Amino acid sequence: MHSQVVDTPMSEIKETPSLREKFTRFIIDLQNTICKTLESDDGKAVFISDKWERSGGGGGDTRVIEKGSVFEKGGVNTSVVHGEVTDLMRAQLKIEGSKWFACGLSLVIHPLNPYVPTVHANWRYFELYNEHGNLVDRWFGGGADLTPYYLFEEDARRFHQTLKEAIDPFGAELYSKYKKNCDEYFSNAHRNHEMRGIGGVFYDYLRPANEEEADRLFRFQQATGNAFLKAYLPIVAKRKNNRYSEKEIEWQEIRRGRYVEFNLIHDRGTIFGLKTNGRTESILMSLPPRARWIYNYQPPSGSEEEKLLQFCLHPHDWV
């Protein structure tokens, strides 16, 4: 990332809370804000909070909404966990080190109305220590992506534009780079690399070289985190009262089958979590309320369903 104005000298940073503490505070505040706002938008269902502890260290707060008037199923989860580096982590994450700390917010929202897109977002921070407990590596990761069932081009533009505006102050080239990452990552390689939706941004292993950069990356995470509701809620408001029938529900469930395929076959976080004894229900809260599989289903030529599929097969520049 490009250099930015630094507004806090090193001497002051040492007296302020650590980055671990600041990032943890940030994701918990953001979780509260997002849950309250979505509840208010839904008007019927509320989030239940399921706090859990991890046997190896730390824990989390899984918040789940189900059977709402707007949101059929969704989770907005935080976790703040730490532990010993295992052989599996060394192999999969290609890291050296003795202990690790990780905190993050991860959300997936599946709305009821097939004209309202599913959305996913995640902001995370990872630290790695040597056997003396000294910090040896750290990085940020995250992103947000949209999974419509019917494509309104203005919605796709708005979503991307809002993310771009949040990111641009941190480097003019970043949005394009993270947008491309996202198109490539959230795709089903086993289905001709069909994307699960129309993308967004995705970034990982953003390693600060010093405290100034660490602070800037933290502010970058705050900026994209705070842009999330602004990018998504107007789309919900605009489409949540659209009329639909069983035909649209069938297509929504077929596309949700693709979402399941991506999450269980390709999503690194899901697979890693499940194989390292993560909390299964918190990890799999990302799965949709219902999914459907029809052998070799092809949407009718010229249909709205086919239009969406074509955008999933061919990444598009939205801004």
Added chain:
Amino acid sequence: MHSQVVDTPMSEIKETPSLREKFTRFIIDLQNTICKTLESDDGKAVFISDKWERSGGGGGDTRVIEKGSVFEKGGVNTSVVHGEVTDLMRAQLKIEGSKWFACGLSLVIHPLNPYVPTVHANWRYFELYNEHGNLVDRWFGGGADLTPYYLFEEDARRFHQTLKEAIDPFGAELYSKYKKNCDEYFSNAHRNHEMRGIGGVFYDYLRPANEEEADRLFRFQQATGNAFLKAYLPIVAKRKNNRYSEKEIEWQEIRRGRYVEFNLIHDRGTIFGLKTNGRTESILMSLPPRARWIYNYQPPSGSEEEKLLQFCLHPHDWV
């Protein structure tokens, strides 16, 4: 496997079709028999046949039934394929060799009525050759397992008993061994090793040391293959007219979610097929028509749903 009476001397084997040819004939005949019988049982839907070619060599015949009066979705597939050994195959299958040949029948049937179990079965044969085209390794694999949504103990006993009777002539200890394999293999490690159903038999890498053993293993495959309809159809007949409501459908779809999880996260054949550019629609025909996910769902204490779950969590000796 134990030694058995051999009824074909070596001199005669050389004049008969190769094992490749015989096994191919066997699975294609079995595919025809199974499809005809299931169609006749369904009375409404018929199998459509989707023949395909593999760019690397060979092809298959994917037969799919959908929206039947008894069978909601199912596939009975054969494939006869061959190709060059790739690095991925060397790593995953731990084999040395230059070229391979594989043929098999794989089926999954998802019935409409939640009181009728889903069933899966597979019979396969693999050959490996060196760079001169000489056979250097070969093995058989397969099995059958039952996934009920409601447990009728007499059905579970009948399924296991029928498989055991087919296997017993080939070695008295084999059923127990393959039954245990099945319980261990078809389980969701990420859900406390909950089995996807009540098991059956599963075996792999049955390597014949000579032609006599190869012939005996072929007859073993024929015996378990021919036992399939006998093990499954009486259960279908007995339960297909049971009355059910939305409550039973909900539970069926939740359990089908677990089926999806197993197939996409753990099933070696599925994952290997998808990562080696196999035919996606043929591989994923195993997925159910619909699946449902509810956060942290627990069936009510003392319910029929909980009874099934307990049998999935604790392997049981059925015969």
